[in-house]
Amino acid sequence: MARLPRFVLPGVPQHVIQRGNNRQQILFKEEDYWFLWEKIGAAAEKFDCKIHAYVLMPNHLHLVLTPFSQDGIGKLMQYIGRYYVQYFNNRYDRTGTLWEGRYRATLFDPAAFLVPISQYVESNPVRAGLVAAPADYAWSSFAANATGAEDPLITPHAAFERLGRSPKTRQTAYLKGFGKPLDEALLTRIRDTTNKAWVLGDPAFCTQVEERVSRRASPRPRGGDRRSAAYREATGRA
Template identity: 30%
Template sequence: MGRPPRIDIAGLIYHVTARGNYRQNIFRSEADKEHYIWLLAHYQQEYGVRLFAFVLMDNHVHLLLERPQSTSLGEIVKTLHGRFSKQINRERRQVGHLFQGRFYSLIVEEDAYLLELTRYIHLNPVRAGMVESPDQYRWGSARTYLGLDYYPFIDRTYLALFGQRPQTRYEKYKAFLAEGMIQKTNPMQNIQEGRFLASLEFIKQVKQAWEASL
């Protein structure tokens, strides 16, 4: 049985995961990752996407974003990954799919899970044993949240929850990440129906809105 149609509603928060075809590596070099980030910044601006967090692993990508009013989630990801795949296939002189079929997306209840998901995404390289702490990993938004680098296309609105002064926010977010490393919290354990990270009431509201739009 195939997956149900994707619920695609403007204003919802989505956690997108896209894997390499046959779980093979998407990125083989730093240049590959730099090119993906350039495209991510380009389409974030073109489509007006609120991008809260991202990380590039060797064989998969995590994006945490708000779907804009004018463009569907599917079109955004398809355009981004289509252009990246075309460039990579040309450079590698290969044909076929770079990404594995249909990307996976979770609808996220913003107030309950967004901040926790930024931590989950930023700790991916640590869980994979690639680095000892998230500040050591360049290929994501963690260092922007920690004030070490700056990607202007990242929406850091939720850092305001950690204090008024930028330095205070960075230090408290670093402690928030460290707490996650100790506790090994995993919000994915709370997934509902395979496509929601949300309360039952929120899921009900989303389904009603989706049905009304059809």
């Protein structure tokens, strides 16, 4: 079956995941992390993307970023992938593929989801059992977003800046969101939309995206739902 085209709207952020092939480890030593981190920064500058959150995990990476050109994310991921595979294969005396095919991504409504998706990304090392708290993990944007630590990769999104009038107020509000685990329903929704390449937003936002890209932004209701009384009533088919 042919692959659906990606959702890309310049100026609208996306959550991107790239995994190692068969979930194999792609980062071993500190030098590996630094190389990948530097290439992400170089690619973001070269292809006009702003990064708002990230985490580099041993076998995958997450980016929350806004492209400002139609092909910005695609070129960024291609650039990162090409340079890191060359580096990795030379360093570890190997050949062949490193990545699990195409990267996965979801376009999302920043007003509703920029902050929770960033927190989801930065909490990944905790969910994976690598650390006890996000602050304990060196290779994420947590320190920049939650404490104001300098990180050249990070450009705050307008949705983040609306958390408060001052940097300190914003950081305090952002950090408060880590006080309890993310809602399981939200976790599932973030994972499903990213893995299945659907848009993450309410019906009005999805409709706006559909009008701009001329394709469905969310899956069709299942057969059982379409036959339900609630569905017929909502669609005027009762």
